[in-house]
Amino acid sequence: MASGGVLLEELPPLNGNKGWFSWLPSWRPTSETLLEEAEQTVLSTLTTDFRTTFVPISPKAILRTIVLDPVESTEPERLPLVMIPGFGGGFVQYYKNLDHLHTNRRVYAFDLPGFGRSTRISFSSDAEKAEEEFVAAIEKWREEMGLEEFIFLGHSLGAFLSCAYAMKYPSRVRHLILVDPWGFPVYANHQGDKKMPFWAVLATSFLTVFNPLAPVRWAGPFGPLLMNRFRPDLARKFSEPFMDYVYHCNAQNPTGETAFFYMQIPFGWARRPMLERLGSDLDTRIPMTFLHGVRSWLDNSSGEKVRECRPDSYTDVHYVRRAGHHVHAEQPQMFNKIVKEACARVDESRDSPADCRTRADSMPAS
Numbered sequence: 001m002a003s004g005g006v007l008l009e010e011l012p013p014l015n016g017n018k019g020w021f022s023w024l025p026s027w028r029p030t031s032e033t034l035l036e037e038a039e040q041t042v043l044s045t046l047t048t049d050f051r052t053t054f055v056p057i058s059p060k061a062i063l064r065t066i067v068l069d070p071v072e073s074t075e076p077e078r079l080p081l082v083m084i085p086g087f088g089g090g091f092v093q094y095y096k097n098l099d100h101l102h103t104n105r106r107v108y109a110f111d112l113p114g115f116g117r118s119t120r121i122s123f124s125s126d127a128e129k130a131e132e133e134f135v136a137a138i139e140k141w142r143e144e145m146g147l148e149e150f151i152f153l154g155h156s157l158g159a160f161l162s163c164a165y166a167m168k169y170p171s172r173v174r175h176l177i178l179v180d181p182w183g184f185p186v187y188a189n190h191q192g193d194k195k196m197p198f199w200a201v202l203a204t205s206f207l208t209v210f211n212p213l214a215p216v217r218w219a220g221p222f223g224p225l226l227m228n229r230f231r232p233d234l235a236r237k238f239s240e241p242f243m244d245y246v247y248h249c250n251a252q253n254p255t256g257e258t259a260f261f262y263m264q265i266p267f268g269w270a271r272r273p274m275l276e277r278l279g280s281d282l283d284t285r286i287p288m289t290f291l292h293g294v295r296s297w298l299d300n301s302s303g304e305k306v307r308e309c310r311p312d313s314y315t316d317v318h319y320v321r322r323a324g325h326h327v328h329a330e331q332p333q334m335f336n337k338i339v340k341e342a343c344a345r346v347d348e349s350r351d352s353p354a355d356c357r358t359r360a361d362s363m364p365a366s
Contacts, residue, residue: 030251035117038245042092045241048099054117055110057140064117065110065141066091068102078347079151079174081339083109084138086156086182087260089249090116092242093155096332101339108145112158113137114256116249123259127271130259131164138165142172151343153177155328156298157260160184163274163282170283175346177339179291180325183263183270184302237329268298275302279309287314287351289342291335293323314351316342 043050048071054062070078081101085093091109101107111118112134121137123130138161142150152173154162159181166173238246250257265271288310290303303317318338323330345351 030248032117032252035245035248035252038241038248039090039092039117041241042095042239042245045095046099048102050098055141055144057113057137057144061113061119061121061137063110063113063119063137063141064090065108065145066098068098068107070102070104070106072104074104078105078343079149080106080108080147081153081343082147082150083107083153084112084155084158084162085109085115086154086158088115088257089246090118092116092245093238093326094328095242097328097336097339100332100336101343103340105343108147108150110141112161112256114254114259120253120255122255123262125262127263130262131161131272134161134259135165135168139169139172142169148172149174151175151177151346153179153339154181155179156182156325160270160274163278166283166286167277167281170286173286175342175351176286176288177291177342178288178303179327179335180293180296180298180300181274181290181302182268182298183272184274184305185269185299186273186275187265187269237324237326275305275309278306282310284310284313287316287346289316289318289338291318291320291327291338293325293327293330294319294321295324296327297325312353314353314355316351316355 043052043066048068050066050068052064052066055065056062083091083094085091090111094109098107098109113119113121114123121133123133149172152162152166152175154160154177156179159178160183162173162176162178163181166176263271288303288306290306292300292303294300300319303315307315307317320327320331320334320338323334328335342351345355
């Protein structure tokens with residue numbers, strides 16, 4: 001396993017210069033106001049009613065939250081769906097999905113601490129402690145929202161953290177929905193088997209000492225252009241306003257990104273992989289649904305491996321065709337369909353081990 005690194009990143013000025021040079025413009029063309037405006041621009045595409053708020057989790061920390069009430073009332077009221085995003089953004093990443101998921105249940109989504117418009121709190125440089133700090137923040141959010149039990153959905157890093165939360169607070173999670181989860185496989189150094197390409201060698205060397213998105217902040221006024229050039233895949237999957245939002249998310253103080261730095265082993269592995277812990281640490285009564293993108297750059301065998309290590313539990317695995325890592329953006333109709341089906345199974349108590357299976361899903365004919 002790779003040894004721990006020391007993070008080397010010092011941010012250029014954000015809010016302008018001081019003293020004699022106060023007349024110079026900010027090097028990074030971002031601010032909390034611009035991030036707020038970018039968020040509102042993307043949220044304006046939603047067609048149903050919603051409300052946004054900041055939920056306090058400590059005297060000095062708040063989590064940006066969106067709530068969508070059910071369109072149809074049901075008796076009894078159905079369990080809510082709680083969604084958390086992946087690395088580098090906020091709940092806005094679900095803008096193609098939120099309208100469609102609150103038909104008959106309340107939906108909550110929030111920005112993780114250190115990301116989006118949530119407070120950029122400081123995290124421990126120890127991987128286990130950083131994970132615990134994320135989990136503690138999620139639990140405090142739950143307490144403040146008054147939720148007793150819920151269906152928990154997470155994407156990528158959010159999937160990893162939703163699992164970590166369910167391990168510590170199993171009575172709160174009725175069903176886990178994990179969308180192309182990060183951090184499940186055990187670290188494997190294949191360098192001896194196959195020569196790494198030059199770009200991968202450079203990237204791995206860079207990520208041992210720097211935050212993943214540090215170049216975007218160093219680039220100053222060229223940061224938005226670099227973000228689009230660095231992640232053209234996101235621009236194709238989402239929209240130009242969303243890319244503007246992602247830039248402003250990641251041009252701010254990167255405390256969540258720094259926590260991720262200490263939790264990962266370059267290139268893309270977790271220091272505390274979930275597959276080493278799920279079999280013993282996750283309550284076998286918690287059902288799980290996996291959505292893997294067939295074209296994902298992450299290892300998409302995690303769902304099947306989880307099923308093997310939890311033979312007496314419900315594990316439903318979906319492989320979504322024509323989708324990569326961002327299943328919810330690349331195939332939103334199929335994503336929404338699978339998530340609604342998983343929630344319906346909870347309502348009808350059809351998420352027992354006998355009900356699970358592996359499916360390769362495709363978009364319905366248009």
